[in-house]
Amino acid sequence: MTVKKVTFADIARYTNFSKTTISRYFNNPNSLTEKNRQIISDALIKLDYHENKLAKVLAQGSTEFIGIIIPNLYLHYYSAILENILNSYQEYNYKFLVFVGHEDINTERQYIKELLSYNIEGLIILSHTIPSEELASYKIPIVSIERESCYISSVDTDNYLGAVQATSHLIKNKCDILVHINSLPKEDMPAFNRITGFEEVCQDSDIPYLIYNKDLGATHENISKNLSHMLDDLEEKYPYETKGIFLANDTYASVFLNLIIRKFGELPDKYQIVGFDDSPIATESIVPLTTIQQKIPTLTQYAMEILSQEIYARKNKLSSEIVHREVPPVLVKRETTH
C-alpha cells in the first residue's frame, strides 16, 4: 500500500455518524437531514476524502469497465474508431481498458482473460484473429466492428453498398474499363463485400472489368512497388481506354495517384480514381480523392447502443438477441473523378 486513504470509517469517526450514514450521504442523500448533510459535507472536505470505486465495485458488482481490443492504431481508421468510442464516456460513463491486438490469437486470448479478471461489463472487438464463435463462448456482452461476427452482435459499414456506389459512379463517368484493387480480405470479413459489390455491378453493366486481389504488403515501399506493377500492366493492356480504378482504401488510392502523377506529370483524364474510408489522406493528397466515406461516428454510436443494451439485459437477466447492424457509407466526390 501507499499513502493511507481517508475512508468512510474516518468520516464516520470524525462526525460521530456510522459508516452507513456516510454511505447514504452519497447514495440516498434525501434520507439525511439538511443539517447532517452539511456536517458530512464539511467533514469530507476537511479530511480530504476521495471516493474508492473499487471498493464500491466489490460491494455492488458493476465496474463500468469496457474492454477494447483493436488491431493497431497505425491505420487512421482504427484511431478514429477508438477516439469515438472513448468519447462515449461523456454519454455512457463507461471506462475503457484498451489493448492493441497485433494479430496474434494467443496474445489476444490473454488480453481477454485479463479483461475478464477485472470484471469488464462488455467487450468491443475490432481485431479479427479470434473466431466469433469462441468470443461468444465467453458469455459477456460483446459487439464487433468490421470483422467476422456470425455468433456475436456487430456493427459494420455496408461495404457492398459502398462498392456499388463507387463502381456506379465510375460507370456514370463513362469509364471503358473498371478496375478494383484489393489486398486479399478474408471472405467472412465485411470488407470482402467491396469485391462482391464491385463485381456484381460490373457484371450487370457489360463493361469489362479487372480485379487485382493480392497481398500488397504492409510497408509503403511494398505497396508502392505492387501498385506500380499494376499501373504498368494497365497501361500496357489499356493504353487509350478511360480506366476507372476503385481501390480498397485511401492509402492505396493515394499511392496509386502519386504513381500516376509521377508518371504523367498530372492526373490524365483517362484515369479516374475512387478510394475508400475518407481518411485524412483523401483530403490531403495532391489531388483530393473521391472516396467512399465510412460513417465512423455512427458506427461507434450504434456499437455503444447495442453494447449498453446487452449489458442492461444481462444485469436484469433479460434475454437479448444478437444484432447485426449495417451503416450505409456515402460517396464523396472530389477531384480524382469527373
Place this chain on the structure above:
Amino acid sequence: MTVKKVTFADIARYTNFSKTTISRYFNNPNSLTEKNRQIISDALIKLDYHENKLAKVLAQGSTEFIGIIIPNLYLHYYSAILENILNSYQEYNYKFLVFVGHEDINTERQYIKELLSYNIEGLIILSHTIPSEELASYKIPIVSIERESCYISSVDTDNYLGAVQATSHLIKNKCDILVHINSLPKEDMPAFNRITGFEEVCQDSDIPYLIYNKDLGATHENISKNLSHMLDDLEEKYPYETKGIFLANDTYASVFLNLIIRKFGELPDKYQIVGFDDSPIATESIVPLTTIQQKIPTLTQYAMEILSQEIYARKNKLSSEIVHREVPPVLVKRETTH
C-alpha cells in the same frame, strides 16, 4: 450482480481445503504438496474458476492501472504514442485506462478524478490544459510527454536539436533565405524550441530568415489557405532565391509541398522543404519529405521507465526526484531537399 462467479470459498468447499490454501495455490504454490496442488488444479477447471483481480486489489492494494490523458487520436503522432504505450503491457503488465482530453480543462479534471477513484498507480499525460503545478498536487506518479512540465517528470523530444538539424541541413544545401512556419506554440511547450532552434542557427549563419508564426487553423481547408498565402508572399519577396522551408510538422510540409507542385507542376530546385515528426504522410506524399524524425518508441519507453520507477518508489516509501528526459531526433533525408 450478474451470473454468480465461482470463488475461493467454492473451491475450498469442494476440495475440503481452506480458502487460505486456495489463495496459496496461486501466490505461493511451493508451500503445497504436489498432490494437493493437483487436487486444487483439477477443482479449478471442474468448477470453471476465473480470477477476480478487483478483489485482489482491494485486499492488497496495487491495481496495475495507469491512466492516460491524450489530446486526440486524430494526429498520427498521438496515435503512435498511444499504441507504443499500450504495447508496454507485454513488459510491465500495466492496464491502461484511456481518456481523450479535447483541450477542456474541467473535463480533464473530471477524468483525473475518475481515474483516481479507480486507484490508478500512475498517470501519463499528453494533453496541455492542466498546469503541471496542479498535476503535481495530486501526489501520484506522473510523467508527461511533449507538454509543459515544470513540476512533474517528463519525456520530450529535443526539439531544439531537431530545429538545429533541419536548419543546418538547409544551410548546407545553400539556401539563400531560410523560412520557418509554425502555428503559435505556447512558450512553455517543448515544441516552442523548434522556433528558438531555428532562429538561433539563422542568426549564427548570417543568412536572412523569416518566421511565419500564426494560427493556421485546424481544418485542412484553413491550413491550406494560410499556407497558400505564405507561398504567394515568398514568391513575391524572393522570386529567384533558393528558399529553405522548415515547417512545424509533416502535415504542414505535405500541404505546402502540394501547393508548390500545383503551382509549378513539380518541386523546383529553388524550394527545399523539411518537415517534423516523420509521420506516414512524410513517406506517402507525392515527393517523399525530408523530415525530423521523432523517436516515438524511445519516448514511450523512457516514459514507462520513469513512471514505473516512481511507482516503485512510492510503494516503498522511497523519495523520487522529478526527471526531465530529452530524446534526440534524427534528420531523415528524402527528396524534398538536395
Place this chain on the structure above:
DNA sequence: TTGTATGCGTTATCAC
C-alpha cells in the same frame, strides 16, 4: 504444510 481470524472500503439488510 495447512487453518483461523482479520482486514481492504464499500453496499445491503435489517433493526431501532
Place this chain on the structure above:
DNA sequence: GTGATAACGCATACAA
C-alpha cells in the same frame, strides 16, 4: 433518520 452487522472475494499475520 440512523446504526449495527454482514456481505463482496481475496490476502496476510499468526497459530498449529
